[in-house]
Amino acid sequence: MASVDYTGRSVDLLTFQGVAELGKNEIVPAWGDVGYLCTGVQKVVQTWTVLFLTERSTVLNDPGRGTDFLQAVRSGRIQVEEDVPAEFSMAADRVSRLMDQDAANAGDLPDDERLDSAALLEYRIDRIASYLYLKIRILTIAGEERTIFLPVSTAIR
Numbered sequence: 574m575a576s577v578d579y580t581g582r583s584v585d586l587l588t589f590q591g592v593a594e595l596g597k598n599e600i601v602p603a604w605g606d607v608g609y610l611c612t613g614v615q616k617v618v619q620t621w622t623v624l625f626l627t628e629r630s631t632v633l634n635d636p637g638r639g640t641d642f643l644q645a646v647r648s649g650r651i652q653v654e655e656d657v658p659a660e661f662s663m664a665a666d667r668v669s670r671l672m673d674q675d676a677a678n679a680g681d682l683p684d685d686e687r688l689d690s691a692a693l694l695e696y697r698i699d700r701i702a703s704y705l706y707l708k709i710r711i712l713t714i715a716g717e718e719r720t721i722f723l724p725v726s727t728a729i730r
Contacts, residue, residue, distance in 0.1 A: 613685040614717040620675075621691055621711055622721060624668045638671065640664035646705060646727050657696045657705065665691045684715035694720065703727050 611619060627639030642664035645651050651660055672688045688711070695708040707723040 613683075614711075614713050614715075614719055616686055617672075617688055617713050618711050618719050618721060620672060621668055621688060622723070624671055625664055625691075626723070626725075640667045643725070646725055646729075649728070651698075651705065651727070652729060654696065654698050657698075657707075658693060661693045661696070661707070665693070685713050685717055687714040688712075689714045689716075698727070698729055700729055703729060705729070 625640055628643050629639040629641055630636045632638040645660045676682050676687050690712045692710045694710050697706045705725040705727050709721050710718055712718045
């Protein structure tokens with residue numbers, strides 16, 4: 574196993590294991606090995622995704638953590654594709670503010686570990702499979718970007 578010098582860097586536990594840094598990857602949630610770390614753009618993407626998919630009021634001792642996006646999907650506020658951009662925008666803005674607060678609390682983070690923006694590139698509601706598919710571009714202040722695809726289970730039929 575190779576060692577990496579993380580001097581002067583912050584690290585996070587790697588939640589989405591088995592994902593190559595570039596290219597298409599399918600993520601299958603499962604209990605994997607422990608102790609893997611991530612940094613840089615991968616850390617930003619992981620943090621953004623976890624915050625975006627965390628329902629507000631579900632984090633013990635931090636009820637303000639997360640967004641209302643999944644609640645919007647489950648409660649029926651998203652019924653047609655035209656509803657998606659506004660709900661995404663509100664949730665993405667909230668994640669951006671949370672990540673800015675985290676960065677301020679952490680002190681001096683490198684630019685590749687700070688979020689610049691998250692943009693909704695494409696979206697589609699599949700009424701047969703009951704999924705909302707999101708294609709999102711995450712950009713760091715350093716200019717590194719990654720595109721992620723999030724399938725969100727819905728009750729839309």
